[in-house]
Amino acid sequence: MTPDGTAAPPSADGAAVRTLELTKHYGASVALSGLTMVVPRGEVFGFLGPNGSGKTTAVKLLLGLSRPTGGEAWVLGRPAGDRQTRSRVGYLPELFRYQGWLSAAEVLGLHCRLAGVARSEWPGQISGALSTVGLTGHADAKVETFSKGMQQRLGLGVALLGNPELVILDEPTSALDPVGRADTRTIIRHLRERGCAVFLNSHLLGEVEQICDRAAVVADGHVLAIGRLDELLGSGGVRLRLTGLTDVGRAALARRGTLAEHDGWFVVDGVDAGAVPELVADVVASGARVYAVEPVRQTLEERFLSLIEAEQARWQR
Amino acid sequence: MAALTIARLTTREAARRKLLLALAILTMIVIGLTGWGFQHLSTITNPDGSQIPASELRLAVSQVLVLVEFMFSAVLALSAVVVASPAISSEIESGVALSMLARPVSRYQVVLGKWLGLGALIVVYVAATTTLELIVVRATTGYVPPGPVGLALYLSAEGIVIMSLALLISTRLSGMTAGVISLVLFFLAWIGGIAGAIGQVFGSIGIKNAGTISQLLLPTDALWRGSVYELEPVLYRDVLGATTERAGNPFFVQSPPSVAYLVWAACWVVLIVSLTVWSLHRREV
Numbered sequence: 212m213t214p215d216g217t218a219a220p221p222s223a224d225g226a227a228v229r230t231l232e233l234t235k236h237y238g239a240s241v242a243l244s245g246l247t248m249v250v251p252r253g254e255v256f257g258f259l260g261p262n263g264s265g266k267t268t269a270v271k272l273l274l275g276l277s278r279p280t281g282g283e284a285w286v287l288g289r290p291a292g293d294r295q296t297r298s299r300v301g302y303l304p305e306l307f308r309y310q311g312w313l314s315a316a317e318v319l320g321l322h323c324r325l326a327g328v329a330r331s332e333w334p335g336q337i338s339g340a341l342s343t344v345g346l347t348g349h350a351d352a353k354v355e356t357f358s359k360g361m362q363q364r365l366g367l368g369v370a371l372l373g374n375p376e377l378v379i380l381d382e383p384t385s386a387l388d389p390v391g392r393a394d395t396r397t398i399i400r401h402l403r404e405r406g407c408a409v410f411l412n413s414h415l416l417g418e419v420e421q422i423c424d425r426a427a428v429v430a431d432g433h434v435l436a437i438g439r440l441d442e443l444l445g446s447g448g449v450r451l452r453l454t455g456l457t458d459v460g461r462a463a464l465a466r467r468g469t470l471a472e473h474d475g476w477f478v479v480d481g482v483d484a485g486a487v488p489e490l491v492a493d494v495v496a497s498g499a500r501v502y503a504v505e506p507v508r509q510t511l512e513e514r515f516l517s518l519i520e521a522e523q524a525r526w527q528r
Numbered sequence: 529m530a531a532l533t534i535a536r537l538t539t540r541e542a543a544r545r546k547l548l549l550a551l552a553i554l555t556m557i558v559i560g561l562t563g564w565g566f567q568h569l570s571t572i573t574n575p576d577g578s579q580i581p582a583s584e585l586r587l588a589v590s591q592v593l594v595l596v597e598f599m600f601s602a603v604l605a606l607s608a609v610v611v612a613s614p615a616i617s618s619e620i621e622s623g624v625a626l627s628m629l630a631r632p633v634s635r636y637q638v639v640l641g642k643w644l645g646l647g648a649l650i651v652v653y654v655a656a657t658t659t660l661e662l663i664v665v666r667a668t669t670g671y672v673p674p675g676p677v678g679l680a681l682y683l684s685a686e687g688i689v690i691m692s693l694a695l696l697i698s699t700r701l702s703g704m705t706a707g708v709i710s711l712v713l714f715f716l717a718w719i720g721g722i723a724g725a726i727g728q729v730f731g732s733i734g735i736k737n738a739g740t741i742s743q744l745l746l747p748t749d750a751l752w753r754g755s756v757y758e759l760e761p762v763l764y765r766d767v768l769g770a771t772t773e774r775a776g777n778p779f780f781v782q783s784p785p786s787v788a789y790l791v792w793a794a795c796w797v798v799l800i801v802s803l804t805v806w807s808l809h810r811r812e813v
Contacts (some may be wrong), residue, residue: 277812298632307623310537312544324533327633368626472634 225288227252227377227408228273232282235268235432243267245282250425252376255399255409257419257426257440259515265432266306266412270381273410274302279466285418287376297473298327301370305381305412308362311355315346315365318354320374326373344399345505359386369394371402378402381412396422420511435518440511447508448480449487453494453501460497464490530633534641535648542611542649547772548563551607555657562596563664570669586761589671593661594759594779597679600657601752604687608650609710612694614703616641616808621702625813636805643695643801650687654680675758678784684791689748690714692800717742721749749795750785757781 228250235243243265250256258268271277273284275292284291287299309318319337328336342346344364349357357365363386370378380399384392399409399422413419419426420440427437436443447467452475456464464470467490468481482490484506491504510518542548569589574580581589581730616638619625629635658680673679690710697706724739726732743750756779757765765782785793 271812276626276629294632294634296632297630300630302627302630304623304626304630307626309627310541310624312541321533321537322627322631325530325628325633327632366627 225252226250226285227254228256228284228286228410230269230273230282230284233269233272233279233284234281235265235272235277236280241432243272245433246429246432247282248427248434248437250408250410252408253403253406254424255403255411255422257423258412258429259414259416259419259426259511260429261414261519264429266414266429267381268432269422269429270302270379270410270412273379274300296401298373299376301372301375302380303363303370303378303380303383305385307366309354309369310366312353314351314353315341315357315368316350318365319368322369322372328373336372337424340371343371344368345394360388360391363387364391364394367398371398375407377408377410379410379412382414383411384413384415384418392418408455416511416515428515430522431518435522436514442515444511445508447482447484447506448478449482449490450476450478450507451491451494451501451506452476453499456499457497460494460499463493463497466501480507530631530637531641534633534638537614538642538645542645543749544667547607547611548649551653552656555653555660559598559657559660559664562661563668566592566665566668581677582761583761585669586671587764589665589669590673590759590761590764591674591779593665593671594756596661597658597683597755597759598669598752598779600654600661601683601686601755602652604653604683605690605714606711607653608646608687608691609694609707609714611649612642612646612691613698613707613710615646615695616698617701617703617706620813622812629813635808639695639699639801639805639808642693645802646695647688650691651684654687658683673759674757674762678758679755682751682758686748686751689746689793689797691752692797692804693746696800696804696807699804699811711792713746714748717746717749718752721753743789744792746754747789747796750789751793753781754785757784 226249228248230246230248233243233246234241246265246269258266258269268277271285272279273291274297275294279291286293287296310321313321316337319340320333323336324331327466337350341350344367344370346361346364349361354362354365363383367380367383370380384395387395396418399411402409403424403477411419411423423440425437426443427441428435428443450473451464455479461470464477464479467486468479471478471480479490487504487506491501495501566589569592570585572580610786616625619628625638629638636710657674662672662676693713694706694710697709701709720739720742723735724737724743727737727739760781
């Protein structure tokens, strides 16, 4: 509550992004349906979903490039699309192009000007962005001569101008080679270290798994799951290669989780990491000989696919 | 501030894409050729070898100059349409607009910036071509039209009007479609103006009103007629022009657009630019 007793607005916590039942329809087509989420400041947030799931629509709504059909959204504590707030947000669109007849440095200069960066800071901002994305040697080259990967690097540099408090990256590594992807992950980690929130819109799940603190999975315009990555991926399990497993030993394994056998491994799903030593001790005590113990964890891709398949099954019903 | 940035970007694009260079080279060639033509025109004689009276020669020069300026006006209108039609739509289609509109820039600033940049290009083109052409005509024939400044103002206004229309359509339709629509309307307005004048000569209220309505809906033809008025020798306007046979001629004008009409033309531009702002504001990118 505020000092005068009125209810605080939902944006009062100043989260990097907050949406409440955000909805977007294009005619009869539902692009986004009731998106509710919070992205705290300083967090790297993965926004996952298959093609056409509403990810880019959500980003455009957050930036005021598109108007919601329903619901509300706040960015950095202000209503989405607020003009002044946009000076504190960096954005790399998914499908974009910069003026091909400008040089890389000129594109950065143009965006410094549009973003309201003080003129005295332009040289430092431009050279810093070029250096960060590895384009220092191409500062004066025309953008029309750039490969798609170089353009994506430039786009990332543009998004970093003006020390934003929130950076929205829409499929930032789709055109990058493995080195470029590693560089992008490093840049995102640096942004997090200086307290900048990163909203990472991607279907490259490996990328998200490596760098995101939390993630949301969307499909057909609504959120299927949201939370910390370890929450999303579940408690995992353990697999053991062993011989001489008795009924007592089998019962000991089954007591800790769901037991299954695959390719000569005994897999126990749903085991907390802290319980593994006791599980192994019980199995050894039962007379079995243990040759290997490995943690088993559902990858984000597996989790993602299971969520999408469950959603599709729900719709088919 | 952002509007000026976008205006500068627009003019810089025209320079970088060599539009200004191409126009400059072609204009110099055209002015050179017309200079050669005017030079010959000033030396022609009657079939019997006698000198043509100076007043008749001036009349001939003025009429050829109207035709030359008509060509410049058509080039200006076509160029303005070609440049303005994709000015917004192509940036939305290509994704250039995404990163720019995500900046703290209002959409009215984008429209104003584009309009100012394109308007500046039109004014520079008209000022340069008009000045050079009139210098060449004076040097070769000694003829100076009565209203060179008015001529440049009317031509610039005509270019700005058609550019504004193309920019408005560009917020909703592709550059190709916006260009075709703008040009069709431009020529319809031209024909409408001629029809209106013919209607006036023959006392046909319906045709005359159709012409008036077309001039109100798109002021390009009426502004072109203002340019013609500024090119004609005063004697021609006052004496020879008083005959009704000439009233339907698109290359002859007896009186300039009224002040009320010029105010309407200015309001028309403001209205169209406002509509452009509204249209882009409503557009989702």
